[in-house]
Amino acid sequence: MGKAVNVLTKNLKKNNTNTIEEYLSVGGYEGLKNVLSLITAEVIEKVKESGLRGRGGAAFPTGKKWEQAARVKEDSYILCNADEGEPGTFKDRYFLEYDPYRIIEGMTIAAYAVGGKEGYIYIREEYGKQKEIILKAIENAKEAGFLGENILGSNLCFNIKVNSGAGAFICGETTALIQSIEGGGGRPKIKFKRTAESGLFGRPTLANNIESYCVVPTLFTEDAAEYLSYGTEKSRGTKVISLCGNVEKPGVYEIPFGTTLREIIYDIGGGIKDGREFKFAQIGGASGPILPKSMLDIPYTYEDFKKEDYSIGSGAVLVADDTNSVADFMVTVQEFFVHESCGKCTPCREGNRQLLKIAHKIADNKATVEDFKTVKRIANVMNKCSFCGLGTAAPTVMVTAIQHFYDVFN
């Protein structure tokens, strides 16, 4: 029986951490306090041991990223990617709205561990309400001495600025996000050096997703034991997922890695709404695969998804019932990518354009066998030659739809 847990998300549903006092009263900032008594190498080691991987979708080992940033002598900018844009994903919104101090605490721990004095939270424009909340939280934290000079009496000095996005999904990609903070269009940039060495304003930068920062304080409190008791060897701890679509109980849930999709959808999500039948689920946002009923027993872990050549992505689990058409869904996804591609590189810009055309043909029942071959061909070009992850992942829906639902199209 699949069950959601409440370690990272313990403050989310209670909506009781608007003020610093409230946050402290539920054990907030215990993590930072403990961190300040460790040397930075120990902090990074603990993050590495936890097996934490980037929770935004890229899944890069967080500890390794922090280690790379710490190795650079110069101070790093501590960048928080709050540009949550993958359709079907809203978990970061919850943290911003209901547990903002956790984000700040996580960033502060990072600043200590890798050496940083300035932090940036890049928050999508559509989260205006949440932006006001985090701005207030930053102000409160500073007033209470948890930001600014000599935090908690230590040598650590750290301040956070908040930058707004302006409606571009591509700005969730780190180099594009950096271009955006620097004042330009969000077009990804070539990385001749790691972001850890050269990122925002050409300076060393540590960039992580909100959820990644939210895991960090837990690793340094008593909750760490419970957190690390969950999951599998290769996917430790929990993932905060956004469950939505045609389910009874859409929402943000924290699930131990290893929970199956079936458990997520039926046990936690209450099953398909209005008594309808499951048709497919899209995992990880618009860039993620669509999976048929036969794959419902796949455990939600990095390694099990990797076996199929998939990724769990952002944590979105979007459920579609039998009132939906796979072909129409493909059109929706392709329209999204055509809308959001930055346009810089040929495979993504032109590939998405062509895939949309074919998606329409498939939805209109006018596609030929040749068209399906063309999808494969274009998908291959996009997978292997795109400038960034958007183009690489964009064909995933069409490819997996054809893989799992080809009969439907005939």
Place this chain on the structure above:
Amino acid sequence: MSKNLVDVNQYEEIDNILKKHDMSKHNLIGILLDVQAISPQHYITKNQAEYISDKIGIFLSNVYDVITFYSALSDKPKGKYVIQVCNSTCCKVTKYEKIKNAIEKELGISVGEITPDGMFSFEYSPCFGACDVSPAVRIGEKVYGNLDEAKIISIINNYRGE
């Protein structure tokens, strides 16, 4: 600039916005969002863009790039209230089309158009993270979710009433 003249380009307010953003090129997006926010029709004019370009030393072509690259910025006027219907994956499976059709019928305009009285414009939007209350619309900064035809009409009427 004489205070008696009507400053249709709102240059004085723009000066304040520029000051607030330290006259910095890096803050261009924040500047443009703020300038757009003081426009009743939610857009930035060419004159305003040229003014900003001169004041903070960015080529006009680059200012235009930022305005047109980002969906939240516009160089074309919109309605007083901009209704954005999400047409991404989650709202697709919760049938955003019903909401879209209801709005079209109620306002008498299609997606991408502005009502003749300039009160409402109607657009699609990609996912804005309200999937837990899907299908959802955004009107300005406010998000309305768990919609059905009756609810969206009632919401529109509330705006009409203002």
Place this chain on the structure above:
Amino acid sequence: MKTCTLSINNKSITVEAGTTLLEAAKKAGYFIPTLCNHPDQEIKANCRICVVEDKTAGKFVTSCSTMVYDGAEIFTNTAEVRELQAGILELILANHPNDCLNCIRNESCELRQLCERFHIRNFNLESDIDVYPIDNTSGVLVRDRNKCIKCMRCVEACQETQMVGVLSPSYRSINTCISAGFDENYDQTLCTFCGQCSAVCPVGAIYEYDENEKVWEALNNPEKHVIVQTAPAVRVGLGEEFGMLKGSKVTGKMVTALKMLGFDKVFDTDFAADLTIMEEGTELLSRIKNGGTLPMITSCSPGWINYAEGFFPDLLDHLSTCKSPQQMFGAVAKTYYAKKSGIDPADIFTVSIMPCTAKKYECKRPEMNSSGYRDVDVVLTTRELARLIKNAGIDFNNLEEENFDSIMGVSSGAAVIFGATGGVMEAALRTVYEIVTQKTLEKLEFEDVRGLEGIKQATIDLAGTPVKVAVAHGLGNAHKIMEMVRNGEASDYAFIEIMSCTGGCSGGGGQPVGANKLIKSKRITTIYNIDKEMPIRKSHENPEIKQLYEEFLGEPNSHLSHDLLHTHYHQRKKKQGAF
């Protein structure tokens, strides 16, 4: 020097560390296809067509942006790599108008050359072509955004190299287009018309406004006396349009071709360059002596003049009042030459062959009519002349060589080096030195002002007085120097030469496309070689120039010289439009 050993297509090769896979492959004997790559620009890696397989890393990478590393196993032309490259080409073609048969760039188009390489037989993508209006109102440069492949080379040329900033990408995804902002055409902006955008564009999306028809009309009009002048840099670029080696000297053939086209007289802009030196040298000495505005800055590059008027209007007093050689020629042709030949100037039609697109703008300036008529009627770029010659069916490669006509055809080595960055400075120094010191200049070459470094400086000993001079080429470097002038940091300079295009006129926006530093160097080397071989090497020794002053102008800066050969400048504001 650290090296790397890797294998390319199973062939081992050792190269310097920091070499790109693209460059390494070239050394190994393989051409990897490219489009956005330009040797003089930043690595962009946005067309993606240079993709190769890095077997060691287990992935496909763009060779332009990936550096070599020890033990790399790279494959540039396996079936899969070629399929990916062809796929990218197809994607571009699906968005590209099928206009090759008519396109102005069909011979030199880099996209078409790739099609030649890939020969895609089964093109099954649906065509989706843009329909933007064509920007052709400037009469100088034309933008056809429908052919743009979004390589962004023009953006870098305009924003970074030239720092004019007219072109920028706008919108995103399939709506990405290169724009001046708010649908402005070139002529509504502060575009300097330097044409560097057209020089780097791989396809027919930006090109010169072709005025060959006007020239044909004049040539075919029996009532018109059609004369032509040719700029120094044309004679080292024109041959490339006929498949000759880069930087080939084709002066004689060029003159023959022009005569065969039917021009009544084939004159040389170099003659007028010597004239410019006389006027400008005198002006410089006068400013130095009488406390005039210093540093004085050259004024023969119209792209630079447009830039100064638009971006540094407060410093226009620094500009020499001398017209460019092109315009001096025009004024002299319709007065002095008309008189001496007994031809009514109203019947004289002056065509000017230039390596430059901004010259088209220059000849149309309202003030360029001191002869009482348009001093210059039409300007053709080197590229247009090539098309004119081909259109007439002339076998350029096998022509005999002929000489320019008198009385405006003799020139010095100092004149021909106008085509290289530093050339105007050197030419002026050769004359000024002898005027001031009253001695013969032994060594005519001023090496300090030669070469492709962006800003060059030298201190010249002029009869015991050290005189500081500077040379800049490329408007980005002009910007740097002018900021110094504005801040008073250049007050100890006497004379500054500024050319709008990198390399000077040899790298002009109207020269054969596809030039890079190496090619420009070759053209420049030929120019200096021509100089070395000329019988006369100093402007003041040009007998036709002496004759012009004796019989007509009187002396440099005389009243008549001033009327015909000098001009004034004014701030350029946007929305002036074309004339």
